Amino acid sequence: MRVSMDIELKDIPGQLLLALRPVSEFKGNLISVVHHHEKRTPRGTIPVQVVFETKPDKLNDIIASLEESDISIVRIDEKRYFEHGAVILIGHIVHTDIQDTIDSIDNTGYAEIVDLNLSMPKINMPSSASLKIDAVSKEHLAQAIDILKDIAKKKDLLVIEPIKSELGAI
C-alpha cells in the first residue's frame, strides 16, 4: 500500500535520515520526500511530506519506530495523490501513440493519468483530449506537466495547461 505521511522534524542535523530509516528498515519503498523548509511551524519544526510503499502489516512498526525517535507524525493517509490537475491536448493524438504519452507520466511514480477524454471530429482533422493528472504534490504535478510538454513538443501536439496561480507554483 501507498502511504503519505506528514511529519515534523526538529531543525537539527540528522533528523531527516532518522525519519526515513524506519521505512527502509521495514522493507518499505520510498517514493518522494518533500521538505517544506519555508513553511516552518510556530514550534520551530520543519514540515516534511513523505510518500512510501509498504506492506500493510509493517505500517504500525514504522509508526512505532518513528515515535521512538521522537518524530511527530501530524497526519497519515493511505491515499497517495493529493493534487489533481487537468490538461488539454490538441493535435494528432492517437497517431502519435497516446499510450506512450500516458506511460511517460505513469512511469514517474509520483503522478498518474487517471482520466482521458478524446474527441475526434473527422478523420485527418486534429483531435482534442482532456487528461486528468493526479500527483503526490503541487511540485510533482508541475513536473508531470513539464514532461507532458516535452513529449508534446516532439509529437507536435499543443498542450494547454492550467494558469500559474492554479498550479500554485507562485
Next chain:
Amino acid sequence: MRTVRVSIIGFGAVGQGVANVLIDKKKYLEDIGLEFKVVAIADSRTAVIDPDGVDLVSVVNRKKTEGTVGDDKLTGLEIIETIDHEVVVETTPTNIVTGGAGLHNMLMAFKKGRDLVTSNKGPLAMKYGELIEAADASGSKFRFEATVGGAMPVLNLARDVLAGNTITNVEGIFNGTCNYILTRMMEEQAPYEQMLAEAQELGYAETDPTYDVEGIDTACKLVILANCVFGMNATHEDVTVTGITKITPEALMLAQNDGYVIKLIGEVNDSRINVAPKLVPIDHPLAVGGSLNVASVQTDLAGPITVTGRGAGSVETASAILSDMISIYRE
C-alpha cells in the same frame, strides 16, 4: 491655472478619442487647475497648428468629413521638432519591425526635452531601454499606460498604487480580439475560422489578424510590463509565444466539462515571459468573457490584485492617456 501645450501626433481612433475627452473634460480639468491647450495636430498627410489652441471640435469634424486635419504640410516629426509645447501625445500606428514613425517621434520629443504620453507599443516593445535613457537624459516625463491594457490600469497600478509591494508575477488576458474569438467559439461550439470571420465583420479583428491571433500583440504588451514593472531589458524576441489558431471547439468543450475555459494568457515573472492558451477555472477572476482584458498582479504584501476592463476603444484608450497627462502635471 497651469496651461500645458499639447501636440497630438496621429489622429485616428485614439488621437480623436483624446481630442474628444479633452473637449468633454475641460471643466473637470479646470477644477483641478489644469488647461491642456492643443497647439498642433498631425495625421499621416496634413497638420493643423495654432499657438493659441486649435479648435478641437472643428478638427474632429473636418477629419470625419474630409479625412484630413488641416491644410498645413508640416509632418508630425517636424511639429515635435519646431513647435513650442510641453507634451506630445503620440498615437501613430504600431510597427514592431522598425518602430515606425513612432520611434522617431519619441526620440525627437526627448531630444527637445518634451514630455510624452503614448498608446503606441511598437517602439517600447523594440527599444525600451534606449527610449527610457533618452527620456531620462533630457528630464522628459514618459508615460505609456495605454500601451498595455487600453483603459485597464496595469502599469500605474503596479508602479504607483501598489508601491512598496514586490510584484512576483503578472498574468492575464491582454488581447480583446483573442478573448472575443475564444468566448464565441465556446458559446457557439463553432470552429476558429468561423468566429474569426465574425470578429472581423464586427470590427473586433483586423483584416490581417496575425498580429492578434498569433499572440504577438500580447507578447509586445508583456515586454513593456516586464521592462517597466520587473526592470528587465527584454524585447519581443525574448517572449515564448503560442497563439490561438489551433484551438478546436472540441478542446473548449472538454475544458468546460472539467470546469475550465481556455484563454490566451500572458504571463511575466522573473524567470519567463510567456504567451499561450491556458486553462482558467470557470470561477477564477481571470475568466472574463467577451472582448474584455484582465490582469492579475501577484504581490508580496497585498496578495493577488485583479483588474479588468476594456483593452481597446477610442475613448477608453484616451482615458488612459488623459490620466497619464494629468498625473504628470497635477501638483
